[in-house]
Amino acid sequence: GAGVSQSPSNKVTEKGKDVELRCDPISGHTALYWYRQSLGQGLEFLIYFQGNSAPDKSGLPSDRFSAERTGGSVSTLTIQRTQQEDSAVYLCASSFPAREQYFGPGTRLTVT
């Protein structure tokens, strides 16, 4: 079956613009996670959705970052007023509860 997909694969934006990153999880996976991977910080957790529960937003670095998950499936990560330090690869993963997390190919965001 299809794996986790993310779009776009690459995004270049100007400082101060808003961006939206999309994640399509594996069908049937109730858990969805966003991580980001940057040169200086390695791989870090951003946000976690599980079913209809309130998301765990403890990893979001600032209030410019938000995410939603519609219908328990597709998720969108939004970054408002982008800054250069937001440049990173944003990775999405999905899983059954407490099982292996499967990662998408990522979106490489470059803020100029």
Next chain:
Amino acid sequence: KQEVTQIPAALSVPEGENLVLNCSFTDSAIYNLQWFRQDPGKGLTSLLLIQSSQREQTSGRLNASLDKSSGRSTLYIAASQPGDSATYLCAPELSGSARQLTFGSGTQLTVLP
């Protein structure tokens, strides 16, 4: 806060060698631990998941062990091949409501033909 350390940071071996990658973590209250590989410019590929109640898990030439009480895991790769060249990441998952993975910095493995 969970901290994960992977040793060595880089490793270069000739084809056919057996090798061990090490991972240590500071908080032993984990639910499970996953090993991943990452190829340059790609996402993460899950290799093995070990539940906290397990001591080891095997998949093909890979064997991962877990000593939860001492905060250690090892990934053993038998008969290494050039196709094994990648960065290997260890990621324990903390117990509790936040099912987040905490990643180490990885071991960059190069297997020479």
